[in-house]
Structures are given as structure tokens and as C-alpha cells.
Amino acid sequence: MNILCQILLYILILLIIIYLIIKVKNAIYETDRSNEHFTDVLNQNLIEHFNDKLDYSIEYLLNEYKEKEDDIFDKEFVDLYDITYHDFFDINRDNKVILKYLPKKNKEDMAITVGGCGVGKVCKSWKDLGYSNVKGIDFSKHMLKKAEGLYPNIDFIRGNLVDTKVLPQQSTHVFIMDERTLYMNHTKDIEKIIKNAYHWLYDDGILVVPVYDKNELQLASRYYSTSYIDNLGIVHGFTYLDHFSHDCWYVPDLDENNEKSERLLMYFDKFTFKDGKKRIKPTMYYFSPKSEIYDIILKSGFEKIHIQPICTQIVGGYELAIFKKKKNSINVSELQNKNKINKKIK
Numbered sequence: 331m332n333i334l335c336q337i338l339l340y341i342l343i344l345l346i347i348i349y350l351i352i353k354v355k356n357a358i359y360e361t362d363r364s365n366e367h368f369t370d371v372l373n374q375n376l377i378e379h380f381n382d383k384l385d386y387s388i389e390y391l392l393n394e395y396k397e398k399e400d401d402i403f404d405k406e407f408v409d410l411y412d413i414t415y416h417d418f419f420d421i422n423r424d425n426k427v428i429l430k431y432l433p434k435k436n437k438e439d440m441a442i443t444v445g446g447c448g449v450g451k452v453c454k455s456w457k458d459l460g461y462s463n464v465k466g467i468d469f470s471k472h473m474l475k476k477a478e479g480l481y482p483n484i485d486f487i488r489g490n491l492v493d494t495k496v497l498p499q500q501s502t503h504v505f506i507m508d509e510r511t512l513y514m515n516h517t518k519d520i521e522k523i524i525k526n527a528y529h530w531l532y533d534d535g536i537l538v539v540p541v542y543d544k545n546e547l548q549l550a551s552r553y554y555s556t557s558y559i560d561n562l563g564i565v566h567g568f569t570y571l572d573h574f575s576h577d578c579w580y581v582p583d584l585d586e587n588n589e590k591s592e593r594l595l596m597y598f599d600k601f602t603f604k605d606g607k608k609r610i611k612p613t614m615y616y617f618s619p620k621s622e623i624y625d626i627i628l629k630s631g632f633e634k635i636h637i638q639p640i641c642t643q644i645v646g647g648y649e650l651a652i653f654k655k656k657k658n659s660i661n662v663s664e665l666q667n668k669n670k671i672n673k674k675i676k
Contacts, residue, residue, distance in 0.1 A: 401470050407611050408472045410601050412449045412480075414551045414569065414576045420644045421455045427638050428538055429459075431652050433503050437461050443502040443530070445491050445523070446511025450477030453484045467496055491515075491523045497530040505531055506538040509645055512623070513542060513615045520618065524630045528655055535655045537632055540648035541624065544595070544617040548646030549578050555644070574603045583614065593617050620649070631656050 403411070432440065437460045444452045447466025456464045465485040468474050474486045489496035492515070505527045512520055527537050549557060549567030556568050566579040576599065583594035593616050601609040628634070632653035640649055 401472055402613070403470045403472050405472050405475075406609070407599075408449065408470075408476050410574075410609070411599070412476055414571065414599070414601075415645070416451075417552045417644055418451060418455060419553045420646070421452055424538075424540075424638075424650050425455055425459065427636070427650055428504075428506070428536075428652065431536060431635050431654075433532075433534060433536065435503060438463070440504065441465075441502040442504045442506065443467065443497065444506045444508050445527070446508040446514070447477065447486065448473050448508060450481045450484060450486065452506060452508050453477070453486075454481050457481070457484055465502075467491060491526060492519050494526050494529055496526070499529055500532045502530050502535065503532055504536045504538070507540060509540060510542065510615055512539060513617055514613075516616050517618055517622070517626075520623070521626050521630070524626050524632075528631045531655045533655060533657045536635070537627070537653040537655065539623070539627065539651045539653070541620050541637075541651045542617055542648045543620055543640060544593070544647075546640055546647040547580060547595075548643055549580070550644045550646070551576050551578065553644060574601050576601055580615075624651070627651070627653055631658075 440461055441463045442456050442461050442465075444456075444464070444466045447453050447468050448470075450466055453464050453466040465487060466474075466477060467487045467489055468477070469488065469490045471488055474488050477484070477486050487496060491511070507527075512523065515523065524537075531537065549555075549565060551567065551569045554569075558566050558568060560566060560579075564579050564581065566577055568578075569576045578600070579598050580595045581598065582590045583596050584591060595615050595617060597613045597615055599611045599613070603609075624634075633656050634651070635654050636652045638650035638652075640647060
């Protein structure tokens with residue numbers, strides 16, 4: 331009986347081994363098929379000339395960019411954007427850094443505002459961390475409509491960060507600038523936005539700004555995205571999703587003298603669907619030098635707390651810079667002197 335049991339046990343073990351070998355072979359086969367399919371996609375969609383990628387002339391795209399509507403992001407693009415960039419890897423990592431420097435307050439009492447919140451990913455991440463008083467600001471009505479649909483438990487405000495009246499004075503403890511929001515503005519407007527952040531923050535409030543380095547920009551929409559270089563030497567980020575592929579790249583734009591700008595970059599999102607249809611969306615960015623951005627922030631009444639160096643990021647190439655709002659100190663002697671001068675003038 332014991333011998334029979336041993337034989338049956340050996341047979342069972344042998345069957346299990348055979349089963350595992352078959353499963354491994356099938357897995358290898360499926361991986362090979364997947365790689366072949368992925369290679370086909372690359373050959374069909376990526377190994378082509380830059381002008382073929384655009385499908386339209388640059389001039390046509392720029393005319394499309396200047397839409398008649400007061401929103402540069404239409405509903406279709408916002409839906410595609412939400413699917414494509416729906417990755418919280420960078421956000422969660424940045425939040426771990428920011429948490430170390432938050433004001434010492436209860437989560438219920440901490441007001442957190444996200445500038446240029448888009449579809450609300452950063453807002454959601456802070457809500458998930460237990461902070462109840464979270465709000466987002468964005469100028470795009472389509473982005474905000476999407477955000478409100480996804481996260482109805484978060485307050486969203488439509489407004490331009492250049493406008494001081496978007497928020498009351500001293501109404502938030504933390505102001506976080508989302509991704510490349512600051513770089514959708516020229517220097518003068520960047521100065522206004524930083525000064526507004528100072529105006530909106532409580533004393534000792536925290537300002538968080540991703541400060542980009544134009545020479546270290548990274549292109550991706552997911553953590554597993556790949557990259558390639560086209561025939562003009564332009565670097566692209568490529569992501570293969572369930573129903574479409576996404577390609578993104580920067581192209582230097584021309585300045586007022588019709589020469590290649592050192593600061594203006596046009597960012598292209600290209601979506602290629604399974605039926606062969608394509609959608610390309612350009613967005614203009616104005617990358618001021620890092621030193622200039624830091625100079626604006628420090629001159630606006632902030633002091634540096636921490637700067638997290640550039641690392642591997644999705645929409646990358648930025649230092650995570652954290653600042654504290656300095657209190658307005660009143661010098662009594664200076665105030666008395668000013669009063670004396672004013673009395674003499676009268």
C-alpha cells in the first residue's frame with residue numbers, strides 16, 4: 331500500500347511538472363506574440379518621417395491651436411489626456427517630499443490649493459491622504475468639467491492664476507503649482523502668479539513649484555513609456571495603450587524675429603487609434619531659465635526650504651522646489667519716520 335501511494339505521489343508530481351512546463355512555454359509564446367505586435371506598431375506608427383507624423387502642416391496645427399473658443403483644451407483632448415496621463419507615480423513620490431515640510435496643523439484645518447489642477451489628479455492625491463480642505467484652480471472649463479465628474483468631493487474653481495481675485499487674501503496654507511502650469515506663461519505673468527501665491531498664502535505658508543530645466547526635459551505619459559529619436563534628431567516619448575498609441579515631443583518655436591527661440595517650445599500630443607485615425611494637439615510652453623524662476627520667487631517674499639533634484643520622472647525634467655512665505659516684519663522706527671515725512675509734506 332505504501333509503495334502504491336509513493337507511485338501515485340510520483341505520478342502526481344510528474345503531472346504538475348509537465349503542467350508547469352506547458353504554462354511557461356505558453357507564456358513565452360504569448361510574450362513573443364506581444365513583442366511582435368509591439369514591433370509592428372512601432373514600424374507602422376513610429377518609423378516614419380517627422381512631416382508624415384504631423385499629417386497636417388505646422389501652420390494648420392497652429393491655426394487649430396488658436397481656437398475660437400476661450401479654451402485651448404477641447405472635450406475630446408481632455409478625455410484622451412485623462413486616459414493617457416493617468417499615472418500617479420510622480421505625484422505620490424513628490425507628495426512624500428512635500429509632507430515633510432507642511433505647516434504643523436491638523437489635516438482637517440490644513441487648506442491646500444492646487445494651481446493649474448487640470449483633471450484634478452494632484453487634488454485627489456491629497457484628498458486620499460486625508461486632507462479634507464483641498465481645492466483646485468484651472469482656466470480650462472473642459473479640464474474642470476472632467477475633474478468635477480471624476481472627483482465630486484473636491485472644490486474646483488475656474489480662473490486665471492494671473493488674477494489676484496481668484497482666491498481671497500491669506501486663504502490657503504499650501505499652494506502647489508501643478509506640473510508645467512507656470513510655464514504656460516511669459517515672464518511678466520509668472521511674476522504676477524508668484525506674487526498672487528504670496529497674497530493667497532497665510533504667513534509661513536508653503537509654496538511648491540516644479541522648476542524645469544529646458545535642457546533636461548523628459549518625455550513620457552506612463553512609467554513604462556519608451557523613447558526614440560526621429561530622422562530630425564528630435565526625441566519622442568511613446569506609450570502603447572489599450573485602444574490607441576500616444577506619441578509626444580517638443581519642437582522649438584520661432585520668436586518675434588522669426589528665429590529659433592531659446593525659451594518657446596511647442597509640445598505635441600499625438601494619438602493614433604486602431605482604425606488609423608490620428609489626433610495631434612500642440613501646446614505652447616515658455617521655459618524661463620531656472621535661475622530666473624528662482625530669482626522671481628525669492629524676490630516675491632519667499633525663502634527656500636528644500637529643493638529636490640531632478641530624477642527620472644514622467645512629465646519630467648524638474649526640480650521640486652519648496653518655499654515658505656516670509657512674514658511681513660514692520661519696523662516701528664521706519665513707520666514713525668514715514669509718518670513724520672507725511673506730516674511735513676502736509
